[in-house]
Amino acid sequence: xTQEGSVLExxxxxxxxxxxxxxxxxSLTVRKGSVHALMGENGAGKSTLxxxxxxxxxxxxxxxxxxxxxxxxxxxxxxxxHGISMIHQELHPIPYRSVxxxxxxxxxxxxxxxxxxxxxxxxxxxxxxxxxxxxxxxLDPEKWVIDLSVxxxxxxEIARAVSYRAKVIxxxxxxxxxxxxxxxxxxxxIRKLRAEGVAIIYISHKMEEILAIADEVTIMRDGKLVGTYxxxxxTTDVIIKRMVGRDLTNRFPPRETPYxxxxxxxxxxxxxxxxxRLTSAENTSFRDVSFxxxxxxxxxxGGLVGAKRSELMESLFGLRGLKSGKIWIRNRxxxxxxxxxxxxxxxxxxxxxxxxxxIFPVLSVFDNTLIANLSHYLRWSVLLDRKKSAGDxxxxxxxxxxxxxxxxxxxxxLSGGNQQKVxxxxxxxxxxxxxxxxxxxxxxxxxxxxxxxxxxxxxxxRGKSIIMISSEMPELLGMSDRIMVMCEGRVxxxxxxxxxxxxxxxxxxxxxx
Amino acid sequence: MxxxxxxxxxxxxxKYAIMMVLAGLxxxxxxxxxxxxxxxxxxxxxxxxxxxxxxxxxxGGILITRGTDLSAGRTVGLCxxxxxxxxxxxxxxxxxxxxxxxxxxxxxxxxxxxxxxxVGLFNGLIVAFLKVPPFITTLGTMVIVYGACSxxxxxxxxGAMPIGGLREDFTSLGTGSWGPFPKLIVIAAVVLFLYxxxxxxxxxxxxxxxxxxxxxxxxxxxxxxxxxxxxxYILGGISYGLAGVLLAARSGGATNNYGLMYELDAIAAAVxxxxxxxxxxxxxxxxxxxxxxxxxxxxxxxxxxVSPYWQQIAKGAIIVAAVAIDIRKYIAxx
Numbered sequence: 001x002t003q004e005g006s007v008l009e010x011x012x013x014x015x016x017x018x019x020x021x022x023x024x025x026x027s028l029t030v031r032k033g034s035v036h037a038l039m040g041e042n043g044a045g046k047s048t049l050x051x052x053x054x055x056x057x058x059x060x061x062x063x064x065x066x067x068x069x070x071x072x073x074x075x076x077x078x079x080x081x082h083g084i085s086m087i088h089q090e091l092h093p094i095p096y097r098s099v100x101x102x103x104x105x106x107x108x109x110x111x112x113x114x115x116x117x118x119x120x121x122x123x124x125x126x127x128x129x130x131x132x133x134x135x136x137x138x139l140d141p142e143k144w145v146i147d148l149s150v151x152x153x154x155x156x157e158i159a160r161a162v163s164y165r166a167k168v169i170x171x172x173x174x175x176x177x178x179x180x181x182x183x184x185x186x187x188x189x190i191r192k193l194r195a196e197g198v199a200i201i202y203i204s205h206k207m208e209e210i211l212a213i214a215d216e217v218t219i220m221r222d223g224k225l226v227g228t229y230x231x232x233x234x235t236t237d238v239i240i241k242r243m244v245g246r247d248l249t250n251r252f253p254p255r256e257t258p259y260x261x262x263x264x265x266x267x268x269x270x271x272x273x274x275x276x277r278l279t280s281a282e283n284t285s286f287r288d289v290s291f292x293x294x295x296x297x298x299x300x301x302g303g304l305v306g307a308k309r310s311e312l313m314e315s316l317f318g319l320r321g322l323k324s325g326k327i328w329i330r331n332r333x334x335x336x337x338x339x340x341x342x343x344x345x346x347x348x349x350x351x352x353x354x355x356x357x358x359i360f361p362v363l364s365v366f367d368n369t370l371i372a373n374l375s376h377y378l379r380w381s382v383l384l385d386r387k388k389s390a391g392d393x394x395x396x397x398x399x400x401x402x403x404x405x406x407x408x409x410x411x412x413x414l415s416g417g418n419q420q421k422v423x424x425x426x427x428x429x430x431x432x433x434x435x436x437x438x439x440x441x442x443x444x445x446x447x448x449x450x451x452x453x454x455x456x457x458x459x460x461x462r463g464k465s466i467i468m469i470s471s472e473m474p475e476l477l478g479m480s481d482r483i484m485v486m487c488e489g490r491v492x493x494x495x496x497x498x499x500x501x502x503x504x505x506x507x508x509x510x511x512x513x
Numbered sequence: 514m515x516x517x518x519x520x521x522x523x524x525x526x527x528k529y530a531i532m533m534v535l536a537g538l539x540x541x542x543x544x545x546x547x548x549x550x551x552x553x554x555x556x557x558x559x560x561x562x563x564x565x566x567x568x569x570x571x572x573g574g575i576l577i578t579r580g581t582d583l584s585a586g587r588t589v590g591l592c593x594x595x596x597x598x599x600x601x602x603x604x605x606x607x608x609x610x611x612x613x614x615x616x617x618x619x620x621x622x623x624x625x626x627x628x629x630x631x632v633g634l635f636n637g638l639i640v641a642f643l644k645v646p647p648f649i650t651t652l653g654t655m656v657i658v659y660g661a662c663s664x665x666x667x668x669x670x671x672g673a674m675p676i677g678g679l680r681e682d683f684t685s686l687g688t689g690s691w692g693p694f695p696k697l698i699v700i701a702a703v704v705l706f707l708y709x710x711x712x713x714x715x716x717x718x719x720x721x722x723x724x725x726x727x728x729x730x731x732x733x734x735x736x737x738x739x740x741x742x743x744x745x746y747i748l749g750g751i752s753y754g755l756a757g758v759l760l761a762a763r764s765g766g767a768t769n770n771y772g773l774m775y776e777l778d779a780i781a782a783a784v785x786x787x788x789x790x791x792x793x794x795x796x797x798x799x800x801x802x803x804x805x806x807x808x809x810x811x812x813x814x815x816x817x818x819v820s821p822y823w824q825q826i827a828k829g830a831i832i833v834a835a836v837a838i839d840i841r842k843y844i845a846x847x
Contacts, residue, residue: 054733056732056733075732075735075737076732076733076734076735077735077736077737080734080735081735086733088733090729092727092729092730092733092734093726093727093730094722094723094726094727094730094731094793095726095727095793096722096726096793096794097719097722097723097726097793101719101722101723102730105719105720105723105730105731105734105736106720106731106734106735106736107735108716108719110715110716116715117715117716118710118714118715119713119714119715119716119719
């Protein structure tokens, strides 16, 4: 028995992993020709539910009904064959292969020559071009994927999901790397698909997107269903409240700084870092970047993906080369050739991609905390002083309220927010004056975000200077004292937070586009 | 304009760096010692390379999937012994099987390839289903295969003496020609072509690159990783089987020590030819070039009268240097 107009029903789905009940009796009904948003904090079970649908996990209990028939997919192949396609949260390109080979992977068109079936390249190329034209995606089908920007890869993944001509398309964070313009185009594609009767399950953390595109919203919390609501009845605050299970009156902690706070007009802090006309050694990266950073200040850095904000910070930290420009730290001109030199200048960098360049997944929380600062815990210059280091580790994970059963647990078993806190702890142990945070709350759920914000605000209060790259407007506006906006590798403006608005930042971020 | 040209030139230089290294080596050795460039000597290099390249292709295909195959060399040895044992002359004094009837030529070839296929299947099943890392799986298989081969060869009353006295119709596979073309080289050329077609024009080939490039992506795209992995190990096994046949035919005999360390030469050649041990990258032309570089060095250093010890040092250095040059084209992209 299926509800009127529904193409997909998941009933009472449960799934356990050793020690965790990831899904507990979750039901989801998706109507034909609708956009159904799935929301919840990280760890709420959204991706697990979708993986059960797509055949990657097999549910322990419950039933999946597709077009009135009960189905149970053993693998992705079967799901695809039954008209379900998926844009995965982690992008999955094959790096050293062409765009079209990625696109048709698993179903290459072939021509038969007797028993031999050879790949029909011409047809593949033709169909790829037609598809890209239809979706207005500007991509060379024969280009290697490794040469594409992240947003292009995401466009490619969108095209791939559409190309299956599926009845149900799951989109798990499809806009995480897209520029504003590309998001608009994706929405255009989604509206067209919806008109054609395709059902779309849309997972995103971006409230504005959900409210703009979704017809219905299903909210999950801690592996359980909270409810399904028409999106017209929802507001950002209501969604957050239902996701978190409590009121979040303040999304950002209060700040008292030389810039805004109790005593307006107080002189700004001394300049800790000053850079002048920095230009990257790489050809198409940043150029002519000048700014300064003061004691106790949070300098937000805004811009679109591809504005080269991370590249700039990585160059400051000695990870990438500079062609020209000058850097002063505490009024002394210096050069930074390596992260070691940067650490010596009491700088710290929390990289953007926590999994790739942040955590050491198979090391313990303890080792992950110490790794940047081992030389401080040596006895007789060679042996690690376990007692001294254990004290510091315990103190810092307590201070940052890292939720871990013990410091000896592998960091990969912690949630994203707690992993991020461990990395903050790691860098705090090096006692830095300047902390560069690259998207510090990416992939962290709403509750833990607030804790990270509190930590950042607290550090600034204690006199640390903070540079915070963020692609989330509310975060930039809520946390920064000043906001530097970049576009295509150049600084297009530095705004005082008091005068900054989303519109002004967007205008600056797209100035050269 | 001039600037664009240098960029393109750089790109080309990176792309064909390894072939230029080969050309450079040939020219350099040829200048110092012109006998190196004689038709006889070059033919010799190609004949030896023929067997080696078939092994390298087998291993290379597996390397592309992020795997490796340490059992390659020993499997070549086992298959050589099996083929040789079935092809001894009726009048040869110490035959392994005195009562063996006169078999058609195809029998030992199929037997050897069949055994290679089984070894590959064994590796593939363990890697795909038991998820034992390929390095460990094939390390184990390497030892097992050597034991099995020794059991097969070393039986009373003969003992472990080499299997000799092979029939001429068999040895001509290794030494004879079809018209002006040495049979070995023709066979190798056919295998090269088949591998090229497989890697570039079939779903299997594309899937292998995909699995090596990003196994998760392959899985969620509906590619059966297990099936394709098993197939590539089987293909490897078949290649070693054929290589074993050709090795026995070329040398006119076999012992249980045949094939020792061939897998390392094959891995080195494949890697020199640009196959990435991290998976997802590798071409047939690259593997061929890698094998040729190795044989040119081997042969050239002998002709130049370099001491065997220095030959070892030179070969080791070349492996590292060649990969350092080749890897530039990928580093530049980062």
